[in-house]
Amino acid sequence: MHDAPAVAVSALRIDFPLERGRTVTALGPIDLDVAAGSFVAIVGPSGCGKSTLLRAIAGLTKATAGSVRVADAAPAELIAEHRLGIAFQEHALLPWLSVRENIALPFHLARRPVDAARVDELVALVGLNDFADARPRQLSGGMRQRVAIARALVLRPRILLLDEPFGALDAVTRRQLNIELQRIWWTQRITTILVTHSIDEAVFLADRVIVMSPRPGTIRRDVTVHLERPRGREVLSEPAFHALTDELARALDAA
Amino acid sequence: MKSGSALPVIAGVIATAVLWEIIGRTQAFGASWAPLSSVFRWALAPEHRMLLADAIARTGGEALSGLMIGSCAGVALASLAVIVPPLARGLGAFASLVNGVPIVAVAGICVLTLPRDATPIVVAALAVGFIVFVATASGLASALPVQVELFTVFGASRLATFARLALPSALPALVNGLRSAAPSAVVGAIIGEWFSAERGLGPMLVAAMQNYQIDQLWATALAGSLLSIVAYVVFGALRGALDARFS
Numbered sequence: 001m002h003d004a005p006a007v008a009v010s011a012l013r014i015d016f017p018l019e020r021g022r023t024v025t026a027l028g029p030i031d032l033d034v035a036a037g038s039f040v041a042i043v044g045p046s047g048c049g050k051s052t053l054l055r056a057i058a059g060l061t062k063a064t065a066g067s068v069r070v071a072d073a074a075p076a077e078l079i080a081e082h083r084l085g086i087a088f089q090e091h092a093l094l095p096w097l098s099v100r101e102n103i104a105l106p107f108h109l110a111r112r113p114v115d116a117a118r119v120d121e122l123v124a125l126v127g128l129n130d131f132a133d134a135r136p137r138q139l140s141g142g143m144r145q146r147v148a149i150a151r152a153l154v155l156r157p158r159i160l161l162l163d164e165p166f167g168a169l170d171a172v173t174r175r176q177l178n179i180e181l182q183r184i185w186w187t188q189r190i191t192t193i194l195v196t197h198s199i200d201e202a203v204f205l206a207d208r209v210i211v212m213s214p215r216p217g218t219i220r221r222d223v224t225v226h227l228e229r230p231r232g233r234e235v236l237s238e239p240a241f242h243a244l245t246d247e248l249a250r251a252l253d254a255a
Numbered sequence: 256m257k258s259g260s261a262l263p264v265i266a267g268v269i270a271t272a273v274l275w276e277i278i279g280r281t282q283a284f285g286a287s288w289a290p291l292s293s294v295f296r297w298a299l300a301p302e303h304r305m306l307l308a309d310a311i312a313r314t315g316g317e318a319l320s321g322l323m324i325g326s327c328a329g330v331a332l333a334s335l336a337v338i339v340p341p342l343a344r345g346l347g348a349f350a351s352l353v354n355g356v357p358i359v360a361v362a363g364i365c366v367l368t369l370p371r372d373a374t375p376i377v378v379a380a381l382a383v384g385f386i387v388f389v390a391t392a393s394g395l396a397s398a399l400p401v402q403v404e405l406f407t408v409f410g411a412s413r414l415a416t417f418a419r420l421a422l423p424s425a426l427p428a429l430v431n432g433l434r435s436a437a438p439s440a441v442v443g444a445i446i447g448e449w450f451s452a453e454r455g456l457g458p459m460l461v462a463a464m465q466n467y468q469i470d471q472l473w474a475t476a477l478a479g480s481l482l483s484i485v486a487y488v489v490f491g492a493l494r495g496a497l498d499a500r501f502s
Contacts, residue, residue: 058408082410090401096423096501108419109411137502161408 006191007034011066014052025216027052041194041202044212050195054163058086071158082110085157089164091144093136100132103150122150142173160192178204186230199248211251221251289469297470311478314456317444321379329387337395354385366450375447382443383436390432394425427501430494437486
């Protein structure tokens, strides 16, 4: 593990333009360090700017003030080196490619030869061996999100960014995928930032949960999760788990 | 085409044929409305059969050449507008301008400036080009914003985003454009022939009108429509196959 934080956000503020040259502050100021190899979840009321924060770390949204550093580089530099992994609420799979081809896509975009063994490894990791040659339309919503996560991981990124990846799934599938993601993360140990509106999901998956205030979003609470890893379904019924989710729910309500 | 939709089509064709026959037989609209049976008799007569088949092959070939050339030009211009965004507005205006010139005027200019055989193909290509340009341009913009953002975060070059996202996303719209453009290619080829050619459906139409050959006129018109319908159906089937793969 490295000593320098994997992600360093300092005094970040993001304004969005309104009509007639006026602007509104969507986010900030935010200061946030994410330790290398850790899993951080960000929760907050809708419209608080948590996705905007993630998009700033992904280099998709420009900072109005302050800075974002990922692995001691600007997001744009990491993008140029193909070292960012991302998955959204929409799976964004290419319908004309098979599962295997979708997972291999980042190799093509990085102009690298496809590492077939690595692709196979990820197909297996997300449990889609029997569907490797299927097309996205033949998959369930949960399977599509697994493919999207495998695609995000295939190049061994410096950081994995997850923007509500299970937000559109039903509760049962969502819980299954939380358990899956916990297991996947445990094998890969890639620094991960997850934006979610589910407190259970945040506590189950993360080492640390950040609670944001309503717009303009700032950090309201920063809670360390001391549940042991690897975590299985049984964690969901532990008193410590519920104590944490209750505490965070109160923090969110107060926010 | 779905099998369920075949029945109304067949019923429509039969109803039109019967109506046509009745109008021709009763001369409800005058003597120049030939009954369908007499049109078919003319078309299938040994001395006309080869003539008509040759004209269909010739006009069909010109339409196909024009369709290919016009489509390539339309796809190339629409692609250029995406790859070099500053060109987009200029290319759109240029395409609209070319499309705005009446096709008959274009044919007249072609006759004066091009080799005789080239006119039907060029007119067909021009009739097709704009339709395919517009279809391709809208298809190239049809990738989802989230897919574009994904490509951005994965560090895809502009060219890779075009080749691996925009272009495949555009294929269904492009084939849809081809389907709409194919009948225009037939019309363009016939108009081109009208001005210059000695063989093909265009000259047969001219000859039929000048000599008051009613059966020949209707048979030739029917042959032209047949070409358009065949093209429409072929590209419709292609569209169906692509839809299964690209969405």
